[in-house]
Amino acid sequence: MTLLFVSTHEDPAAWTAELRARLTEVPLRVWPELPDPDAVEYALVWAPPPGLLATLPNLKVVFSVGAGVDALLADPDLPRVPLVRMVEPGLTEGMTDYVCQQVLAWHRRGPLFARQQREAVWRPVLHQKLARERKVGILGMGALGADAARTLAALRFDVAGWSRTPKSLPGVQSFHGPEGLAPFLARTEILVCLLPLTPETDGILDRRLFAALPRGAVVINAARGRHLVEQDLLAALDSGQLAGATLDVFREEPLPHTHPFWSHPKIVVTPHIAAITQPRTAVAQVVEGIRRHRAGQPLEHLVDRDRGY
Ligand code: NDP
Numbered sequence: 069m070t071l072l073f074v075s076t077h078e079d080p081a082a083w084t085a086e087l088r089a090r091l092t093e094v095p096l097r098v099w100p101e102l103p104d105p106d107a108v109e110y111a112l113v114w115a116p117p118p119g120l121l122a123t124l125p126n127l128k129v130v131f132s133v134g135a136g137v138d139a140l141l142a143d144p145d146l147p148r149v150p151l152v153r154m155v156e157p158g159l160t161e162g163m164t165d166y167v168c169q170q171v172l173a174w175h176r177r178g179p180l181f182a183r184q185q186r187e188a189v190w191r192p193v194l195h196q197k198l199a200r201e202r203k204v205g206i207l208g209m210g211a212l213g214a215d216a217a218r219t220l221a222a223l224r225f226d227v228a229g230w231s232r233t234p235k236s237l238p239g240v241q242s243f244h245g246p247e248g249l250a251p252f253l254a255r256t257e258i259l260v261c262l263l264p265l266t267p268e269t270d271g272i273l274d275r276r277l278f279a280a281l282p283r284g285a286v287v288i289n290a291a292r293g294r295h296l297v298e299q300d301l302l303a304a305l306d307s308g309q310l311a312g313a314t315l316d317v318f319r320e321e322p323l324p325h326t327h328p329f330w331s332h333p334k335i336v337v338t339p340h341i342a343a344i345t346q347p348r349t350a351v352a353q354v355v356e357g358i359r360r361h362r363a364g365q366p367l368e369h370l371v372d373r374d375r376g377y
Contacts, residue, residue: 069094069107072097072112073096073111076117094358108126112354116143122147124147129367131152132371135159136264137377138266151373153369156349156352160343163215163216164216166290167216167288170260171204179334199224199226202257204225205228205255206230207262208261209230210377214229221239221240254282260290261273263292263295265291275304278310283308285310286312286313287301289314289316296315298319311334312336
């Protein structure tokens, strides 16, 4: 029995140190070192080469380093074994930090004052809403969305969330399903996307959705680049329907040098850093998952392949 760690993106050193320290009962192999593929029962993966996992005949569980599994599910050769997505406190808290930073920045006109400073312009804006008067809406109320919603509510924002199924979070209004989307958007001044990328959510941030927000709303996308229809965003910013956007994720990453988002005065770009899985806290989740599997207990955070998340 072996755990194979596969990462084509991350420096494996921090991960292997944590894995070696905590995973005492299961031998570890770090791809591309793979002397005995038959021995591999567990795989912990971040952007594995397509087809690699299909070469492991005794694979029992795949653990994803990332919370989003859209890229893994796109591999037609992904073995039909349980797939566990990443839910860990480091990732969740990091995303909540990012969302609060961006919501507060737009709420307090941060991008406007940054521009005024660059131009040495002293132009106070004396009308300032309080957080309790600012309506924030979170698309996706899962591990990440729910924590961000709770924290924004604790900062006194007027928070609502939209999900497939209804939620009950103190101080957070719940909307759900296709019929809940329009009333949710109609009350949302700052919209945060934390949805998984699935066939249903692909391109959800489009012209129709922007038109359903109040004029002058702001959009923050920290989920996946494909949620956003880029031309529709540019048109909504140009027409004034949207006042601004913060984008952490893009259809093409790295964002090409010539892309109009880089220099757009109403767009804040960050390079897919909203939340990073933290090896220390994440490895604890993986070790617990392996322990549960070996003890015959149900796995947590299993991906439902039919839903796509
Ligand atoms: P979860 O699976 O925990 O939550 C997903 C949420 O989206 C759920 O509330 C779900 O509803 C809702 N949802 C899914 N499909 C629909 C739909 N069709 N209509 C309405 N609601 C829907 O995911 P996480 O919170 O862990 O992560 C969300 C995404 O964030 C990831 O998939 C990933 O793409 C992205 N991400 C981005 C990072 C970055 O650095 N930029 C870092 C980490 C993650 P319900 O609860 O009813 O099932």
